[in-house]
Amino acid sequence: MENKEYYINTLKKFLFDYSANIITALIILFVGLWLSKFIAKSFKRILLSRNVELTLVEFLEDLVFWGIRGLVFISVISKLGVETSSFVAILGAAGLAVGLSLQGSLANFAGGILIVLFKPFKVGDKIEVQGEIGKVEDIQIFSTKILTGNNHMVYIPNGLLSNGKIKNLSQKHTSRTDFEIAITHEQNATEIKSKIEQSIKSSSIILKDPKPEIYISNYSETGITYLVRVWTENNDVTQAKSDILSAVK
Known part of the structure; x- marks a missing residue:
């Protein structure tokens, strides 16, 4: 009976001491979940208004959505008193390992984003790049498809395109x-x-x-x-x- 009262008193004391942190964590959780949806949808609308390719828009929307939720998760557990420094260090190490192993792909992905946002060329334009002259058939996330005059399809990594010289032969009429x-x-x-x-x-x-x-x-x-x-x-x-x-x- 005494043990039961001890545990009840201990639980009451714990709830009293940490009630403010628990309430704050819940507020952060619910507000963060709502914000992740709101910001991701707003970001999608902005990209669509700029005629960004739908595939890239959806990918970036998911990236923003889960990135914000990851930050919310870390904030919640930190507010509850859980030590997050080691957790963040593990995530950072994992991210670094993935980044090093996918250097080329990440460079091409970043190049694709720059091409879509700044639009040095668009689908249908005739361009000269990397020694090739042809019509842009498709701008994908990692590469761009160019149809040459002899009907050859050339795939050029977006990293090379975003960091190299591009001659747009269609931008002026x-x-x-x-x-x-x-x-x-x-x-x-x-x-x-x-x-x-x-x-x-x-x-x-x-x-x-x-x-x-x-x-x-x-x-x-x-x-x-x-x-x-x-x-x-x-x-x-x-x-x-x-x-x-x-x-x-």
Whole structure:
């Protein structure tokens, strides 16, 4: 009977001494659980409003959701008097080990996030990167798919893309094409230049503004080289060059 009263008194004393901590821990738990949902959903809405890829949005939403819940869990057990330093140290060591073993994948993942957020290119753009020129077919979490002109699908890691030089050939609707026409001294330079000017004026795909330009870029013992610069829509670059060369052949 005495033991029973002792245990009851001990329990009462424990509840009285730690009631404030228990109530605070419960408040942190319920508020934290609500905040984890609210912040994750808000984060998702922001990403969707920026037209971020849905797969990446859902992954980041889960990452934010469980990251906040992990912090809530540590805060609750800390408030209840549980020593968390060793627990946090174990988690840190585990995270470091995983990070070292997945260095390449994490770099590609981070690169994918940067590409999606800052949008140096988007699906459908024609880009030149890592020695490849092609149309962007898909931007995935770890790599980007590019369809080249010879119908080859190239997968480029996002880490290389985010840290390398990217030439976006579609970001502007027009582009300038430069090419040279070499003639000998025996040929009539004035007539050939006139042919170039006529072909430019008669072309329906060469833009009049900015104004086309024709220069002598080189004069040597063997002949003269004309530099021709014309502006076209991106899809008409090759055709415009072909038309001019055919006219002066």
